[in-house]
Each structure stands twice: as structure tokens, then as C-alpha cells.
Amino acid sequence: MSHQLSDISHQTSDTRYQPSGVRNDAAPIGVFDSGYGGLTVLKELVKVLPQYDYLYLGDNGRAPYGNRSFETVYEYTLQCVQWFFEQGCSLVILACNTASAKALRSIQQNDLPRIAPDKRVLGVIRPTTEVIGEYSENGEIGILATKGTVNSGSYPIEIHKFFPEARVYQEACPMWVPIVENNEIDTPGADFFIKKNLHALFHKGPKVDAVLLACTHYPLLKDKIQEHLPIDVKLVSQGELVANSLADYLRRHPEMEQRCSKNGRQQFFTTDATEDFDNHGTLFFGAPVSSTHIVL
Amino acid sequence: MSHQLSDISHQTSDTRYQPSGVRNDAAPIGVFDSGYGGLTVLKELVKVLPQYDYLYLGDNGRAPYGNRSFETVYEYTLQCVQWFFEQGCSLVILACNTASAKALRSIQQNDLPRIAPDKRVLGVIRPTTEVIGEYSENGEIGILATKGTVNSGSYPIEIHKFFPEARVYQEACPMWVPIVENNEIDTPGADFFIKKNLHALFHKGPKVDAVLLACTHYPLLKDKIQEHLPIDVKLVSQGELVANSLADYLRRHPEMEQRCSKNGRQQFFTTDATEDFDNHGTLFFGAPVSSTHIVL
Structure with missing residues (x-):
């Protein structure tokens, strides 16, 4: 089933999330x-x-952000956020860990009050x-992420705000995004890098019992990662948590x-x-994707 | 020895390449x-x-170009070329296969006559x-490159202009750049992807006796590639050819x-x-690198 541009108009009368209309x-x-x-x-959202409408924007022309500097990620993310505002959006989700780690706080604290205080x-x-x-x-948590996210320290800092006793161990897995993007998921090369990074994570935190x-990109490797994890370790993807x-x-x-x-x-x-976006995007979204090109 | 900003002023009197002065x-x-x-x-140049001065610009903020569209590569490359012109450069080398394949012809034919006919x-x-x-x-030539370069068809087309009888076989190696950039060169994971791509190349052209x-990025994998090549196959990097x-x-x-x-x-x-540029750059340049940030 294609999610794109399907007009499920009866859902506009669903009032569960419309306390006082639209x-x-x-x-x-x-x-x-x-x-x-x-x-x-987006798939989980x-x-x-x-019932909601979604605009998805991929800044593929400048991806990946993972290893870029704070300044660069901030500058690119702000441009994209402003594009959403120009389309009329009042609510924007940065569904990108690098942008959330490196740009979100500045945008929330410095830019929004100035450019769009009601968004x-x-x-x-x-x-x-x-x-x-x-x-x-047992409070022993493992984080698998890009270099940029790991170096930002955002996950340990934020987890300790909610779970002050937690012990958080991080491992950067810079080969995992290329493996997914080049569809090398089911190869011994993917196995090598997945095992290497998991081994390094459990070397730092042998008692880790929940891995985030x-x-x-990593949900596409979930089955492979699960194969190489001890059976009693929980493996958690973000999509469902973000949607809830x-x-x-x-x-x-x-x-x-x-x-x-x-x-x-949904529009893309x-x-x-x-x-390229439509070919790759369909794999990630799990349903056909048809996108429009924009220049920022 | 640092090449950067070293003032080898006696070389200004070297007249080998100064037929009529400076x-x-x-x-x-x-x-x-x-x-x-x-x-x-640049190392080979x-x-x-x-004796010459060189300005090197890495568009790291938007790298890699390898898988990007023609339009995007052209737009970014032209911006960078214009930056060089603003610095006074009369001669610019696109030391990037993707930019050479996807942007050079348009810049030479459409932009230069308009914006800088004497450059x-x-x-x-x-x-x-x-x-x-x-x-x-035997005229059987193998090309190893990024997806973008392979899909552009530039190498077979250009080789046939000079060697019309040549048979050219291409193989895209999209994992090799991430392997180099993440310093995974000496791992079994690198071996897997190098062997996989070489195997695919020789499956297409079993008689290939020269591989380009x-x-x-690939010169940093040269030793590894050589290990997995038949002994009578010549392996050629571009740097020296471009310098000559x-x-x-x-x-x-x-x-x-x-x-x-x-x-x-040399300035970077x-x-x-x-x-990041200085850390990585030193590995590629083979001598210390100290760079300056610019915004395009």
C-alpha cells in the first residue's frame, strides 16, 4: 500500500487528537x-x-551529517527548518540524531524566539x-551511533537527567551507514563491522543489558545486530519511542x-x-516513495 | 618535513617552467x-x-560527492571554482573524479567563456x-571508481578517444571511501569489500591486465588491492599521471x-x-597539513 498522497479524508473527522477542532x-x-x-x-509516526499530514525533507545533497562539525550541522539544519516554516509547518521533528545533538538546542534557544516564537x-x-x-x-545501557552523535555526548548527558544512576557506554559505528546505503546488509563485510563494534561496546560495558x-539508519541492520547480541540483551530502535x-x-x-x-x-x-531518493527511500519507509526536488 | 607555508624562495629563480618570467x-x-x-x-604535484604555489580546497562540508546527482555536483563544483577565481587563481585542477566527470565539461564550455574567459x-x-x-x-582495462564516476561513463568514453580498440570494464566500489575515511584499511572488513569488487571486475573482464x-581515495588502499590482484596485472594511481x-x-x-x-x-x-581536516589530511598528503575554514 502506498502511503503517498492517499486521501484518507474520513480521518479528518477523527477527534482523538483534535480536542478543539482544526x-x-x-x-x-x-x-x-x-x-x-x-x-x-516517519514510518513509525x-x-x-x-491521521496527520507529514512533509518529509531529506537534505541528501549534503548528507551525511554524521561526521560534520557543530557549526556546519547547525547551519544546514537551520536552513531546512526555515524551509519547513516557509511551507507553513508549525511543528518540525528533527528525525536525525546528528541534527538533534548538534543543532536542536541552538535552534530552540536562539533562533525560534527570534524567527518563529509560535512554532x-x-x-x-x-x-x-x-x-x-x-x-x-541493571541500569547498564549501550549506545550505538555515528561518530558525531557519540562525540557530542548528548546521549549520556540526557539519559542521566532522567536516570541519574544509569551507566552509559557508547560505541561509534561509522561503517554502518555506508553498509545500509550501499545495500551491503547481508554480506560477511557487514557481519565483520557489526561484530567489531558490538565487541568493542561489550568490552567497555560487559554488563550492558539494553542497547539503543x-x-x-540502524533499524535496517536490526536482525543482523540481534544475531550477534547475547540473548538477554534488549535491542531498542528509536522510531516507536519517538512516535509515542x-x-x-x-x-x-x-x-x-x-x-x-x-x-x-505524506509528501517527500x-x-x-x-x-535516487525514491529508490532508497522506499527501502527505509517500507512503502513506495515519490519525491520532489528542492533547492535551499 | 612540513610542506605548508615553507618559503622556498630560491625556487622563484628556477626558470625551467618560466619561459618568459613571472x-x-x-x-x-x-x-x-x-x-x-x-x-x-596534490602530493604528486x-x-x-x-616550485609552484598551490591552494587546496576541500568541500568537506558537503562531501562526499560520489553518489550525488549531476546537477548537485555541478552546482557545488562551480561555487568552489569561483572561490578559487576570487583568490586570484588562473588555473584550477579538479582533483576529484566525480567533479571531473559530472561538472568539468559544463564549466569549461558554458561558464568559463562567460565568467572568466582567460582562466x-x-x-x-x-x-x-x-x-x-x-x-x-592486450587493451583490456579495468576501472575502479565511485558509483557516480562509473555511472557517468566518462572513463570508457574518454579512453576510447585515445585508444579506440581498448575494452574497458568498470566496477563501482562504494565501500572503499568509507573504509579509508574511517581508517579501517587494515581490517578483514576491508579485505572482504576489496576482494568482492575485484572479483566482480575480473568476472566482467577476465583478461584485464591494467587496473586504474x-x-x-583509493591510493591509500593500494597495498591491499595489490595483494588481491594477479601478479601480472598493472595497478595505476592517478596522481603521478596528472602531475606529469x-x-x-x-x-x-x-x-x-x-x-x-x-x-x-601550499595552503589548505x-x-x-x-x-578534522588537518587530522585526516595529513594521512592523505603524507606531510603535516594546517587548514583554514571558509564559508562558500
Whole structure:
């Protein structure tokens, strides 16, 4: 089933998330990622909150963000957020760990009050860190992520705010994104790098009993990772956590909820070629994707 | 020995490449790459033509270009070329196969006549293709490159202009750049992907007896590749070919040669963080690198 542009108009009468109706200027929820990875998050958003409209933007023309500097990630992310605002979006999800780690705070604290005080930008780190401790029995948590996310220290810092006793071990897995993007998932080369990084993680934290995939590409490697994990270790992807957190946010913020349009549509935009985006995107989204090119 | 900013002023009196002196407005030769790879070319340029000044620009903030669309590569490359022109450079080398394949012709034919008719932009593909046939005994040539270079078809097309009888087989090796950039060169994971791509190349062209590394990152894998190649197959990197070709070009174009300054200096610029550039760059350049950040 294609999710794209399907007009599920009866869902506009679903009032579960419409405490006081829909405003005339309601617009889609913006979902941003540097590339395709955020589509694994969008997939879960559509599953949990199918009634909303979503605009997805992949900054593929400048991806990957993983190893870029703070300044560069901030500059690119802000440009993309402004693009969403120009499309009318009131709520933008940075479905990208690197952007959430390196750009979100500056945008929330410095830019939003100035350029769009009535709009909101949310990330994927807080929705994850406020619940991840509940997946561990002994408080020993493993984080698998890109170099950029690991070096930012965002996950240990944020997890300790919610679970001060947790012991958090991180491992950067810079080969995993190329493995996914080049569809080398089912090769011995993928096995080598997955085993190498898991071995390094458990060398640092031998008692880790909950492992978080803190990169939106990694869910495509989930089966492989599970194969190489001890059986009693829980493996957690972010998409579902982020979707549940957004549902909760919209329940608690009816004024924002009313500004989200509800025709059950998804539209896709990319800063690079649409053909590549559609081919790759379909793999990540799990349903056909048809994108439009934009220049920022 | 650091090549950077070393003032080898006696070299300004070296007249080998100064048929009629140096002009007052002489400026460095520009060397461009999307990232670090072009430093393997610059290394050879400095070896063969040490008397010239070079400005190196890595567009690391938007690297890698390998899998990006024609339009995106063209747009980014033109911006970088214009930056070199603003620095006074009269001669710019695109030391990047993707940019040479996807952007060079448009820049030479459409942009230069309009924006800078007296300046020149040269690539790395022609200097390579006009000699590669001489490395093969039987005319069976293998090309290893990124997806973007392979899909552009530039190497087979250009090689056939100089060696119409040659049979050219290509293989895209999209995991090799991540392997180099993440310093996974000496791992079984690297072996797996190198063997996989070489096997695929020789499956297409079993009689190939000359293999060209048509990506500026690949020289760092040369020893590994050699290990997995039949002993009678010649393995050719581009850097030396490009340096010899530039020496020849400058001999044949004294009017351009006079516009190249000669203090034996190299300066490095990047569109991303300088610390990362300097760490990685030193590996590729084979000597210490100290860069300056620029915004395009």
C-alpha cells in the first residue's frame, strides 16, 4: 500500500487528537533528516499517528551529517527548518540524531524566539532518553551511533537527567551507514563491522543489558545486530519511542495539535536527485516513495 | 618535513617552467576536491612541480560527492571554482573524479567563456585516459571508481578517444571511501569489500591486465588491492599521471605558466572543521597539513 498522497479524508473527522477542532491555517508536521534515515522514524509516526499530514525533507545533497562539525550541522539544519516554516509547518521533528545533538538546542534557544516564537522544533534524543532506562534491569545501557552523535555526548548527558544512576557506554559505528546505503546488509563485510563494534561496546560495558540504536539508519541492520547480541540483551530502535512521545506531546499541547492538518498524507522532498531518493527511500519507509526536488 | 607555508624562495629563480618570467599578478594553482582525496594528487604535484604555489580546497562540508546527482555536483563544483577565481587563481585542477566527470565539461564550455574567459579549469580524467592504454599489453582495462564516476561513463568514453580498440570494464566500489575515511584499511572488513569488487571486475573482464584507481581515495588502499590482484596485472594511481600531464601543459602554455606564482608554498582550505581536516589530511598528503575554514 502506498502511503503517498492517499486521501484518507474520513480521518479528518477523527477527534482523538483534535480536542478543539482544526484551524484554517493547519499544515503538515515537518519531519527532517540529512538523508533517508528519518524515514524509519516517519514510518513509525504514520503507524501510530496516521491521521496527520507529514512533509518529509531529506537534505541528501549534503548528507551525511554524521561526521560534520557543530557549526556546519547547525547551519544546514537551520536552513531546512526555515524551509519547513516557509511551507507553513508549525511543528518540525528533527528525525536525525546528528541534527538533534548538534543543532536542536541552538535552534530552540536562539533562533525560534527570534524567527518563529509560535512554532516548535523537537528532536529524537529526548523522547528516547526519557524512557530508555526502563528497558534496562541493571541500569547498564549501550549506545550505538555515528561518530558525531557519540562525540557530542548528548546521549549520556540526557539519559542521566532522567536516570541519574544509569551507566552509559557508547560505541561509534561509522561503517554502518555506508553498509545500509550501499545495500551491503547481508554480506560477511557487514557481519565483520557489526561484530567489531558490538565487541568493542561489550568490552567497555560487559554488563550492558539494553542497547539503543541511536542512528535512524540502524533499524535496517536490526536482525543482523540481534544475531550477534547475547540473548538477554534488549535491542531498542528509536522510531516507536519517538512516535509515542509525539502522540503524548500533541495530547498535552492542544494549541499545537490544532495547527496540524489531518488528511493522512505524506509528501517527500529532497535536495538531491529524486530518482535516487525514491529508490532508497522506499527501502527505509517500507512503502513506495515519490519525491520532489528542492533547492535551499 | 612540513610542506605548508615553507618559503622556498630560491625556487622563484628556477626558470625551467618560466619561459618568459613571472607576472606581477601571478597566483597559486588551485587544487579542488570534495574532501581529502585530492591531497593524494596534490602530493604528486608537489613532488613533480615543487616550485609552484598551490591552494587546496576541500568541500568537506558537503562531501562526499560520489553518489550525488549531476546537477548537485555541478552546482557545488562551480561555487568552489569561483572561490578559487576570487583568490586570484588562473588555473584550477579538479582533483576529484566525480567533479571531473559530472561538472568539468559544463564549466569549461558554458561558464568559463562567460565568467572568466582567460582562466582555465582542468580535470583528472583526460590526463589519465590519454595514457592509461599504454599500461595494458592486450587493451583490456579495468576501472575502479565511485558509483557516480562509473555511472557517468566518462572513463570508457574518454579512453576510447585515445585508444579506440581498448575494452574497458568498470566496477563501482562504494565501500572503499568509507573504509579509508574511517581508517579501517587494515581490517578483514576491508579485505572482504576489496576482494568482492575485484572479483566482480575480473568476472566482467577476465583478461584485464591494467587496473586504474579512478578515485583519489583509493591510493591509500593500494597495498591491499595489490595483494588481491594477479601478479601480472598493472595497478595505476592517478596522481603521478596528472602531475606529469600538468608539467607538460605548463610547458606548452607559457602564457598560463607565467600566471602561476612560484614560492613553493601550499595552503589548505576546508568548508568543514579544520581540526578534522588537518587530522585526516595529513594521512592523505603524507606531510603535516594546517587548514583554514571558509564559508562558500
